[in-house]
Amino acid sequence: MSENKFSVKKHFFSSLFDQNPILVQLLGTCPTLAVSTTVVNGIGMGLSATAVLVLSNLLISLLRKFIPKQVRIAAYIVIISGFVTAVELLIKAFLPSLDKSLGLFIPLIVVNCIILARAEAFASKNGPVVSMIDGLFMGVGFTFALGILGLIREVLGSGSVLGYTIPGFKPILFFALPAGAFLTLGCLIAAVNYILALSKNKKGGSK
Template sequence: MNQIKNFTKGFIKENPVFVLFLGLCPVLGVTTSAINGIGMGLATTFVLVMSNFVVSLIKNFVPDKVRIPSFIVIIASFVTIVELTMQAYLPSLFEALGLFIPLIVVNCVVLGRAEAFASKNNIFSSIIDGLGIGLGFTFALFLLGSVREILGSGSIFNFKFIEGDGILIFILSPGAFIALGYLIVLVNKLKKKGA
């Protein structure tokens, strides 16, 4: 497979958030600011790349019937590694992301890639796939986080450009749903033009 295509498909064509609608809980939950979105995205990317790598490495040694439980153990281990490392070296980001870090383990994107891609492809393609999908996921989180931060707090990357409050509803939960809905419409439009 063409590795460049394999890498770039995650951004628009097979974007896990805007096109496949997978792993939406953290997408809505942590995107109150652009920086939280990026942090969550990168944590997920790390788990994706590592679990794709290990799954692809051991795919020939795991009997089919225990495939899913084995993948879950592998994913959960990398999630815990991220959890402990963030707690130690990035405690404030860890607090901001809260519950959603351990919940990476049930992010359908991660298990989905392990099952649909890494268990059938070689190690190198699997790593590229994890990286592409992960960064596509990060891109979506960053986009939604920026929109909500700009509209809701009147700032970007904590740099404030208006006095006082923004349109608060975008920081609150209804704004998350509505902003994501409109972003999907935008991506739909873009995809149409591209096609």
């Protein structure tokens, strides 16, 4: 992932699949497990985090030469929390129902490890444009994983898709509960690892 050989297409697929922040890097599992009860919640959370990720990556990348190394984490957190507050107020103003269902987890984006990890690992070493693209792709990967998790849990746990009830299906309450979140995430990670291992073997790469 060096700056001079930045391939947009390659980076997009890697952040969706083999470097997916949730399914492979296992970052940000707390909001993942807590808010993935429905598709709307999952995608809402994913998009808010994406917005923060893009903007904080941009600003941190612009300021990367001015932030002293010793206090960089504190500086990143201040920048991130500024954007999180903005996003939180916007959601409160325009999407009150989403705000109600996500609740505390919007302000908690401040301590979401994906955002800090991208700031530390990418934005602090790369230029503003690629940092924004990186933030966008990582955010899309996060939203993608949350959406799938939310879909599985909504179908099985509440017997509905996007709020529309599936006729004739008896919901399995287990999947709407926290234990179901752990189980679903575990199975999803296992499935992604299996598929990635298969595709690596096909390419003839190392196991």
